[in-house]
Amino acid sequence: MKQLEEKILSEGTVLPGDILKVGSFLNQNIDSQLLTQMGDEIARLFEGQGITKILTIEASGIAIAAAAGMAMGVPVLFAKKHKTSNVDGGTYSTVVHSFTHNEDYNVVVSTDYLVADDVVLIIDDFLANGAALRGLIDLCDQAGSTVAGVAIAIEKCFTGAGDALRAQGVRLESLAAIESMSEDGIVFRS
Amino acid sequence: MKQLEEKILSEGTVLPGDILKVGSFLNQNIDSQLLTQMGDEIARLFEGQGITKILTIEASGIAIAAAAGMAMGVPVLFAKKHKTSNVDGGTYSTVVHSFTHNEDYNVVVSTDYLVADDVVLIIDDFLANGAALRGLIDLCDQAGSTVAGVAIAIEKCFTGAGDALRAQGVRLESLAAIESMSEDGIVFRS
Numbered sequence: 001m002k003q004l005e006e007k008i009l010s011e012g013t014v015l016p017g018d019i020l021k022v023g024s025f026l027n028q029n030i031d032s033q034l035l036t037q038m039g040d041e042i043a044r045l046f047e048g049q050g051i052t053k054i055l056t057i058e059a060s061g062i063a064i065a066a067a068a069g070m071a072m073g074v075p076v077l078f079a080k081k082h083k084t085s086n087v088d089g090g091t092y093s094t095v096v097h098s099f100t101h102n103e104d105y106n107v108v109v110s111t112d113y114l115v116a117d118d119v120v121l122i123i124d125d126f127l128a129n130g131a132a133l134r135g136l137i138d139l140c141d142q143a144g145s146t147v148a149g150v151a152i153a154i155e156k157c158f159t160g161a162g163d164a165l166r167a168q169g170v171r172l173e174s175l176a177a178i179e180s181m182s183e184d185g186i187v188f189r190s
Numbered sequence: 191m192k193q194l195e196e197k198i199l200s201e202g203t204v205l206p207g208d209i210l211k212v213g214s215f216l217n218q219n220i221d222s223q224l225l226t227q228m229g230d231e232i233a234r235l236f237e238g239q240g241i242t243k244i245l246t247i248e249a250s251g252i253a254i255a256a257a258a259g260m261a262m263g264v265p266v267l268f269a270k271k272h273k274t275s276n277v278d279g280g281t282y283s284t285v286v287h288s289f290t291h292n293e294d295y296n297v298v299v300s301t302d303y304l305v306a307d308d309v310v311l312i313i314d315d316f317l318a319n320g321a322a323l324r325g326l327i328d329l330c331d332q333a334g335s336t337v338a339g340v341a342i343a344i345e346k347c348f349t350g351a352g353d354a355l356r357a358q359g360v361r362l363e364s365l366a367a368i369e370s371m372s373e374d375g376i377v378f379r380s
Contacts, residue, residue, distance in 0.1 A: 024302065
């Protein structure tokens with residue numbers, strides 16, 4: 001998606017440890033015009049797939065998932081990273097390792113909100129090692145729901161995690177796919 | 191806002207401890223049509239106020255803030271609850287007590303994204319004790335930015351926190367204002 005790639009080139013900063021800082025427009029200070037465009041593009045990519053629910057994970061996936069949900073007219077469910085006192089009743093739960101914080105956490109959704117009839121589109125802001133995505137797919141499997149596909153704002157292709165998921169048959173669409181990056185520049189997959 | 195009040199009456203559940211569970215449509219599984227309507231209503235309420243930025247706090251405020259930001263065409267900044275390795279450089283920071291989890295946490299935004307020229311609309315899903323709101327206002331004060339107002343999806347009026355902020359001169363608008371609630375029913379402020 002041209003607008004996102006251009007924004008990454010003009011405002012993104014590559015930091016040591018393969019970190020791409022995009023806080024100025026994507027995951028802390030969100031460009032609302034770009035957000036609308038990303039939601040519309042995800043809706044276009046998955047049109048006619050019978051999606052009944054969007055699933056994301058708090059916190060930085062929520063805005064993109066909300067934009068796509070509004071464009072598609074389907075509910076947006078976000079998995080929580082800790083079981084809070086506000087989620088009563090049964091939950092589906094999976095353990096995800098965060099490389100950013102170097103710790104494991106529980107990712108949960110209520111069994112009320114993810115059901116066997118659901119055709120799910122999973123959305124997140126970044127795909128790096130794929131741990132969060134595999135956790136969200138696991139939650140869908142537990143619910144018996146169908147994963148129609150995954151939409152990611154920025155894929156770090158060089159980790160191989162995205163292509164591994166594609167090889168397993170997951171339909172994975174990235175709005176910007178980074179083949180390589182360093183302080184010298186960013187190269188997108190063509 | 192009629193659509194939100196009706197949804198609260200039809201799907202909200204009052205739990206012990208003055209908890210209103212609205213996970214089925216607002217803060218876990220989000221009704222995207224209602225979300226669009228809430229964003230449009232907030233844009234209408236604050237039209238012509240020269241808003242340059244929306245400020246919210248992760249995680250459940252993000253979807254509503256994103257909807258309002260897209261309707262108003264202004265960036266959406268969300269404060270983070272812990273300083274993560276992805277926020278480099280200077281930050282504004284304030285301590286907020288969570289009554290839900292009974293612990294204090296740091297709420298931070300980058301100094302890059304909140305500046306003295308900003309005219310800020312603060313948005314959150316719930317107003318109960320007002321601790322999160324006061325923290326977000328404190329962040330704006332630190333930045334020297336102007337707080338044009340606050341928009342809340344659901345205000346628990348019976349805590350008095352919202353009216354205390356109004357008495358301090360804050361323009362506070364709630365899309366649904368609950369005067370009282372119990373297992374027997376919910377009464378909105380007229």
